[in-house]
Amino acid sequence: MSSRECETLSPVLDTLHTGVAIYDAVSGTVLDANARLEEILGYTPNQLRELSVAEYTANTYPHTESEFHDRLSAAANGNPQQFMWRAKRADGELIWIQVFTSRQRPTADRCVHVEVRDITQHYDTHHRAELFWRILRHNLRNEAAVIIGCAEQAMKDPESEPFKKVISTIRSRGEKLGNIATSVRQIEDAVTDSKKSTVRVSAMSAVRDVANRVSAEHPDADIRVTERERMRIDINEAFEYALAHAVENAVVHSSNESPVVEITVGPSPNTGRTEIRIEDANSPIPAEEIAALNSPTVTTSTSHGSGIGLFVMKWCVESLGGEVSFESRDSGGNAVCLLLPPK
Structure with a gap:
């Protein structure tokens, strides 16, 4: 037939x-x-x-x-x-x-x-629940366990030499808990925020605004922004969250005193979408961390104690109808690509 x-x-x-x-x-x-x-x-x-x-x-x-x-x-x-x-x-x-x-x-x-x-909305809701369960089960629990252990150690011998180190650990872990809470709020904002709140802007202008803010917070970093071709995109705070995490990760995970981060803006060669590519010279992002993005309930000893910056990137960009990809550069380092619908 x-x-x-x-x-x-x-x-x-x-x-x-x-x-x-x-x-x-x-x-x-x-x-x-x-x-x-x-x-x-x-x-x-x-x-x-x-x-x-x-x-x-x-x-x-x-x-x-x-x-x-x-x-x-x-x-x-x-x-x-x-x-x-x-x-x-x-x-x-x-x-x-x-x-x-x-x-x-x-x-x-x-x-x-x-x-x-x-089923986009259903998929987002389901996997967001998986992610938040992962955070409760591992990230928050691990940080709380470290804080409690340090507090007990300090109470036993407050006059010991390591006392200052213990207090420093408590403070840094407490700050990390605060950062996790902020990241969760950013994901929640991205998923629940209506697309009606987006504005159409020059991709280069939006990227430069975020890059300038990160540069002000990390004055030793050399953040370079290049426009291959003029593009326009629809953005809201979710875009700013995602890009800020990508750029800050490239800066804070660098072993150099003056890290270099290169950002290029232009069309994706394979899809025609707007591609914002963030490149660094850092150690490769662990494969387990990338794999966990699509399976939030699957965790390893490596991913148990990690932050959720990659999740923020993924959820925020996907809330705008785009996606994030991660590559290892041939010359060494990582390339994080934010791909957004062209406008």
């Missing part, structure tokens, strides 16, 4: 709140789609017919076009599929979708019925 013999969607399906499409399981192309799918992905049915799956998939997540095709093939062979996907809308915004695939009818071996739901 050819794809031309697949049934088209009923006009009634345009009234649904669920995106519905018919896919050709062999080519992976859309044959027909309802109005709700157009709202979810931002493409008209005619546009979707001309696009490959890769063109509306977030290419910095571990989702590939071949994996999507495998799901379609399995459904065409009578094995319905249910999975989550990181999709890229026509305007460059990234969303989480839940996909259900099934064979359209027993005789239509090339045609797959696909239902799509936008």
